[in-house]
Amino acid sequence: MIKVMLIGHNYDYEVKxxxxxxxxxxxxxxxxxxxxxxxxxxxxxxxxxxxxQESLIAVNTEVRINNNITSLEKSSLVEGxxxxxxxxxxxxxxxxxxELLQKEKKKKLLWGFLxxxxxxxxxxxxxxxxxxxxxxxxxLTEDYFIVKEKALLLLEVAKxxxxxxxxxxxxxxxxxxxIPFCPTRCIYCSFPSNPLDQFNKYVDDYIEALCKEIRGTxxxxxxxxxxxxxxxxxxxxxxxxxxxxxxKLFDEITLSFDLSNLKEFTVEAGRPDxxxxxxxxxxxxxxxxxxxxxxxxxxxxxxxxIGRSHSVSQTVEAYQLAREVGFDNINMDIIIGLPGENxxxxxxxxEEIMKLAPSNLTVHTLAIKNASKLKEQQRxxxxxxxxxxxxxxxxxxxxxxxxLRPYYMYRQKHMVGxxxxxxxxxxxxECIYNIQIMEEKQTIIAVGAGAxxxxxxxxxxxxxxxxxxKNLEQYIERVDEMITRKKKQxx
Numbered sequence: 001m002i003k004v005m006l007i008g009h010n011y012d013y014e015v016k017x018x019x020x021x022x023x024x025x026x027x028x029x030x031x032x033x034x035x036x037x038x039x040x041x042x043x044x045x046x047x048x049x050x051x052x053q054e055s056l057i058a059v060n061t062e063v064r065i066n067n068n069i070t071s072l073e074k075s076s077l078v079e080g081x082x083x084x085x086x087x088x089x090x091x092x093x094x095x096x097x098x099e100l101l102q103k104e105k106k107k108k109l110l111w112g113f114l115x116x117x118x119x120x121x122x123x124x125x126x127x128x129x130x131x132x133x134x135x136x137x138x139x140l141t142e143d144y145f146i147v148k149e150k151a152l153l154l155l156e157v158a159k160x161x162x163x164x165x166x167x168x169x170x171x172x173x174x175x176x177x178x179i180p181f182c183p184t185r186c187i188y189c190s191f192p193s194n195p196l197d198q199f200n201k202y203v204d205d206y207i208e209a210l211c212k213e214i215r216g217t218x219x220x221x222x223x224x225x226x227x228x229x230x231x232x233x234x235x236x237x238x239x240x241x242x243x244x245x246x247x248k249l250f251d252e253i254t255l256s257f258d259l260s261n262l263k264e265f266t267v268e269a270g271r272p273d274x275x276x277x278x279x280x281x282x283x284x285x286x287x288x289x290x291x292x293x294x295x296x297x298x299x300x301x302x303x304x305x306i307g308r309s310h311s312v313s314q315t316v317e318a319y320q321l322a323r324e325v326g327f328d329n330i331n332m333d334i335i336i337g338l339p340g341e342n343x344x345x346x347x348x349x350x351e352e353i354m355k356l357a358p359s360n361l362t363v364h365t366l367a368i369k370n371a372s373k374l375k376e377q378q379r380x381x382x383x384x385x386x387x388x389x390x391x392x393x394x395x396x397x398x399x400x401x402x403x404l405r406p407y408y409m410y411r412q413k414h415m416v417g418x419x420x421x422x423x424x425x426x427x428x429x430e431c432i433y434n435i436q437i438m439e440e441k442q443t444i445i446a447v448g449a450g451a452x453x454x455x456x457x458x459x460x461x462x463x464x465x466x467x468x469x470k471n472l473e474q475y476i477e478r479v480d481e482m483i484t485r486k487k488k489q490x491x
Contacts, residue, residue, distance in 0.1 A: 007049040061096040112145030123158035178448025179238040211252040216483035218256035239274040270294040272318035273310035294333035298352040337366035350398040399424040449475035
């Protein structure tokens, strides 16, 4: 257990998120006081005190671990808005705690004290301020304690993204369409996903409601004179739909949305056991430019363990079929850190994928989410797992060997090894939607059960989330309400 006394501030959330890098959440106790005299100094503890006098912010931090006491003072002169002062204060508090704990606990964290999902935002902000590469790397390594390897990765990704994001155009939007059905539910999955054996009876009604929301959403976008840059149909597994259901959905998309400015149209065909020539041909004929065929692993024993009802050979057959139909932009997802997988098994996965030579490869580090069966089974993965770090390095080596470069990345809570997810692509095959959803500089309008719209107000540096109902039956019954929710933000 570690007791934490906050004096002069109430940044409980920021401090606790930082401390989770070193401790289990249940072992962190945060207290508040006017002074440190209220504290039992014999226990392991952290005292974080902040004093603000006019434009001077001073932070004093004391850490006691195993009877060893260390302390650190940091200060800064700040002139600006209250928000800017708060930002600097939070930074000083986190930096001082991190510096002391990393030294006392002798724990090297590749991403320093960053706990946010989108670390590339820091680089974009610095690039927009005109900072040069060397200065950006220095700030990432010295101010955020990120190791140089990860700092260079951030800069490389941000440079590729930058051309797609800037200059920001408020009139451009992307569309996300949720198909929350799957053949089976994988043990690591926390997305809105309804197994077909239980929920097949709702699919037709769901498509009917979804089409209604598309019509209502299109009317709002037309009134605001917005034009669509990308469409992404995700899930779940969209290819669980049959041709008749797909036809109804695509007819509505074509009739309702103005697609004259569309640059990219992605459909997740993630589960190979849901793909056949007829579906792939339909998607190709109807303007889909990019698909995903996601093996997660190329080891049959692991597929069985994680609850996927297809084989490695089916993945290969589905991929080759997509090529025959004419798709040249195919993404493949893999997950490192799956139960029972080791370096040799991952090497086998990468060798098999290299034979297929996809234009996109997305590497996920396993994240054990509260809503997943994996969490229910209480599989715990060490945050310090050197093999996972080697696995991530192996995937990068293979990706670069295939001529793929990192173009977007993000991090999640509860990730094995506190690492990252990263997308690789051949030059010119980057997924624009992935970049826009990560960097949050473009409005994403999302329709369907469990979908979350993100309305961006760049002049105010503000983002508003507009969530849809997750429950399938309630979504079908209350679809008009989903349209109304969007109307409040868009008009």
